[in-house]
Amino acid sequence: MPDGMDVDYDGLIPNNVGLAQDARVRKALETWHPGYIDWWKDMGPEGFQESLVYLRTAVSVDPKGWAKFGYVRMPEYKWGVLLAPAVEGRRIGFGAHKGEPAWQEVPGEYRAMLRRLLVIQGDTEPASVEQQRHLGATAPSLYDMRNLFQVNVEEGRHLWAMVYLLQKYFGTQGREEAEDLLRRRSGDADSPRMLGAFNEATPDWLSFFMFTFFTDRDGKMQLEALAQSGFDPLSRTCRFMLTEEAHHMFVGETGVGRIVERTVEAMRQAGIEDPTDVGRVRALGVIDLPTIQRKLNLHFSLTLDLFGNEISTNAANAFNAGLKGRYREDKLEDDHQLANSTYPVMRLRDGKPVSEDVPALSALNMRLRDDYVTDCQGGIGRWNKPIEKAGYAFRLQLPPVTFNRKIGEFAGFDSDPARLPTGDDHAFIDSLMRPVTEAGKYASWIAAPKVGVDGKPGEFEYVRIHG
Numbered sequence: 001m002p003d004g005m006d007v008d009y010d011g012l013i014p015n016n017v018g019l020a021q022d023a024r025v026r027k028a029l030e031t032w033h034p035g036y037i038d039w040w041k042d043m044g045p046e047g048f049q050e051s052l053v054y055l056r057t058a059v060s061v062d063p064k065g066w067a068k069f070g071y072v073r074m075p076e077y078k079w080g081v082l083l084a085p086a087v088e089g090r091r092i093g094f095g096a097h098k099g100e101p102a103w104q105e106v107p108g109e110y111r112a113m114l115r116r117l118l119v120i121q122g123d124t125e126p127a128s129v130e131q132q133r134h135l136g137a138t139a140p141s142l143y144d145m146r147n148l149f150q151v152n153v154e155e156g157r158h159l160w161a162m163v164y165l166l167q168k169y170f171g172t173q174g175r176e177e178a179e180d181l182l183r184r185r186s187g188d189a190d191s192p193r194m195l196g197a198f199n200e201a202t203p204d205w206l207s208f209f210m211f212t213f214f215t216d217r218d219g220k221m222q223l224e225a226l227a228q229s230g231f232d233p234l235s236r237t238c239r240f241m242l243t244e245e246a247h248h249m250f251v252g253e254t255g256v257g258r259i260v261e262r263t264v265e266a267m268r269q270a271g272i273e274d275p276t277d278v279g280r281v282r283a284l285g286v287i288d289l290p291t292i293q294r295k296l297n298l299h300f301s302l303t304l305d306l307f308g309n310e311i312s313t314n315a316a317n318a319f320n321a322g323l324k325g326r327y328r329e330d331k332l333e334d335d336h337q338l339a340n341s342t343y344p345v346m347r348l349r350d351g352k353p354v355s356e357d358v359p360a361l362s363a364l365n366m367r368l369r370d371d372y373v374t375d376c377q378g379g380i381g382r383w384n385k386p387i388e389k390a391g392y393a394f395r396l397q398l399p400p401v402t403f404n405r406k407i408g409e410f411a412g413f414d415s416d417p418a419r420l421p422t423g424d425d426h427a428f429i430d431s432l433m434r435p436v437t438e439a440g441k442y443a444s445w446i447a448a449p450k451v452g453v454d455g456k457p458g459e460f461e462y463v464r465i466h467g
């Protein structure tokens with residue numbers, strides 16, 4: 001049923017894009033499918049491919065009821081191609097083509113630019129699965145293990161989303177790009193993933209939660225910007241991806257929140273007044289707040305690099321072309337062309353960071369990054385609540401945007417290692433990473449969640465490890 005709310009489940013690939021009637025694209029996707037499954041088995045969650053996992057699967061694109069929950073073995077998950085419903089009469093909202101009808105086909109002049117955006121977006125999705133593949137073995141509970149796998153299968157689906165667009169609209173080149181997306185590997189010396197943060201390790205669960213809070217949030221911002229696209233199939237694809245993405249950030253925010261909550265509770269019970277008394281706090285089997293702060297510094301700074309350079313002609317061109325807008329462009333009130341506007345950007349002048357007004361078009365990466373930082377602040381405020389409530393003077397905070405940067409104006413500017421996790425931090429966190437696989441039980445260093453998945457009770461067995 002093309003363009004509808006309901007998903008066609010009859011074929012190999014669930015979809016609402018009319019694959020049954022589109023033999024060429026269906027064949028291309030069916031040809032790609034075995035390579036994807038091989039990749040998933042090789043590079044997806046290690047050790048749990050035969051386990052039954054209580055997962056949600058998208059069965060509709062209706063915001064009110066798009067997913068169903070049930071036990072599934074991950075390699076049998078139904079990875080589908082789902083687009084948000086078409087908006088009748090949709091027009092391009094920004095750039096040189098503002099006001100023209102949204103494109104249903106790729107405009108020839110923007111082919112290369114659009115392909116590059118799709119490939120970069122697509123590359124991040126399998127990369128994150130690769131980065132997280134060892135974490136199942138040390139999950140602090142079955143609830144957390146299930147959330148990890150939920151995030152993983154949905155990142156897999158997001159890869160399908162980009163591969164569909166490449167195969168449908170970019171012919172042979174698109175098929176080659178789709179193959180390459182399965183060939184590159186996170187952290188590989190010869191064939192790494194495209195963006196820096198996706199080649200870093202995610203060695204432990206604190207990193208996983210920080211990653212899903214910070215890096216998945218870059219995903220949200222970039223998808224929001226692409227959801228504005230004048231290329232309608234991309235806009236519809238991203239709008240549906242954002243529905244899934246919200247859960248990933250929930251996992252990150254509540255994950256770190258539960259760690260903080262447990263640390264504060266343990267410190268209070270032990271009568272510890274000074275949260276920086278790291279030795280005493282660690283002896284309780286919980287993660288001290290200064291270590292959490294250093295992990296936060298690392299993941300925030302790695303993620304800032306994903307926004308690209310402060311001044312970017314790529315970003316200006318993509319906006320002018322109507323391919324990538326600003327965060328919630330359709331809610332902004334200006335001319336949506338920005339030819340005469342300026343935007344304040346932090347620059348390095350005489351060795352010091354200063355704010356400088358630059359043409360707004362060239363500062364679009366910064367604008368998106370500023371919106372991102374504001375979005376992050378909300379979560380940090382919530383992490384600080386239990387610390388505040390327990391009466392500790394300590395507060396988690398975002399480091400300056402100039403800290404530990406590898407891309408842009410501030411690359412190499414301030415990389416004080418004392419503010420990054422140390423070998424000792426890693427060794428300590430590693431010592432805590434012992435699996436807890438009894439239903440309803442949690443590791444010493446993390447509080448139980450407030451509510452279960454899909455309304456399930458505390459002792460629910462979210463993963464049946466032995467199938």
Ligand code: BYC
Pocket residue numbers: 117120121124125128155194195196197215216217218219220222223305306307308309310311312313314315324365407
């Ligand atoms: N690493 O003009 P500039 C997600 C390159 S996350 C390596 O500033 P632009 C997810 C850049 O490619 C969201 N290289 O670049 C999260 C360019 O190279 P070329 C992913 C970098 O294009 C969690 C050159 O430097 N989606 O979904 O304005 C789990 C000049 O730079 C980096 C997107 O990013 C870097 N960090 O900005 C799962 C959206 N930064 O072409 C998933 C699509 C820059 O000159 N991508 N470079 O050789 C874009 O919109 C843009 O490409 C970027 C870069 C924002 C990434």
